[in-house]
Amino acid sequence: MRLSRISIAALLVALVATSGGCALVNRVRAKNALNEGARAYREGQFAEAETKFRSAYELDPTQKNAPLFIARAIQQQYKPGVNTPENLAVGERAIKAYQDILDKDPQNEGAYSAIVYLYGQMKNDEKVKQLLTERASLQTIPAEKRAEALVILASKQWQCSFDITDQKENKVTEQKPDKVLIHYKKPANQADFDKAQQCATEGLKLAEQAVALDPQNPNAWTQKANLLREKAKLAEMAGDTKAKDDFENQAAQARQTQARLAEAAQKKKEAEEAAKAATPPPS
Structure with missing residues (x-):
């Protein structure tokens, strides 16, 4: 039996109405699943929260925040410092x-920062360095963000040098009437000195x-001052008094700039907070 044009049109209208109704029902169910996931997350039930958030996203892929909620729920299941295959797999997920x-x-700054943070927790220093190095050279992001990546990389190099120069066997204390002076001597192992020099x-x-x-970034100036100080210590170890004094002077100037910034x-922060507090709430 052939359907009339009117019958076909009526059938199509019914199908559209049904599909629209299903979409509406799914959106409601997705919202409920999100709420249930948020409740589980607050209660520390992170695996259950992940399941609920995934269900919400499957029901309504237009939920923009669902992928972030899923990622955070998985991250909370990872236990830093636990190096079992199962836990590391959670970190990778x-x-x-x-x-x-x-x-x-x-x-998305939040997602990028979380990835770097997780690799750091998993002690994958090479991956952290790779990500930060790539970001520092990325021309498509603001200079301030590139500078932040460089500051972190610089801090790791400072730590590498400091771990060597600050060893007690590489320091000599001199007691003065009004102060204590610390002098630095070259490590017994030349390889340690070379490594510190390279890192600094x-x-x-x-x-x-x-x-x-980013000349206005105080953290960048802090790292510059710290590393100049390392260079001064290493110059003293090498017996180069002139270089030591030069690095010390540069470090002092960098510290002054950092303090000013x-x-x-x-x-600026206090002024912004004061202005915000003085602004009347919307009626």
Whole structure:
């Protein structure tokens, strides 16, 4: 039996209405699943929260926040410092969840920071260095963000040098009437000195790049001062008094700049908070 045009049109209208109704029902169910997931998350039931958030996203893929909720729920299941295969797999799942977000939104700072943070917790220093190095050279992001990556890289190089120069066997204390002086002597192992020198030199280069990209960044100046101080200690170890004094003077200037910028940033923050507090709430 052939259907009339009117019958076909009526059938199509019914199908559209039914599909629209299903979409509406799914959106309601997705919202309920999100609420249940949020409740489970607050109660520390992170695996259940992940399941609920996934259900919500499957029911309504237009839920923009669901992928982030899923990633956070997985991240909370990872236990830092526990190096079992099962726990490391959870960490990798969390990274993948954040990477999926980043693939769709390359400018998502939260997802990027979470990935770097997780790799750091998993002691994958090479991956952290790779991600930060790539970010520092990325021309498509603001200079301030590139500078932040360089500051972190510089801080790691500072730590590498400091761990060697600060060893007690590499220091000599001199007691003065009004103060205590610390002198630095070359490590017994030449390889340790060479490593510290390499780290301090590379770190200072990174800090100077950060300062060039964002001259108003107090953290960049802090790292520059710290690394200049390392260079001064290493110069003293090498018996180069002139270089030591030069590095010390540069470090002092960097610390002055850092203090000035930090004070200005604090005043700006206080002014913004005062202005916000003085603004009457909307009626």
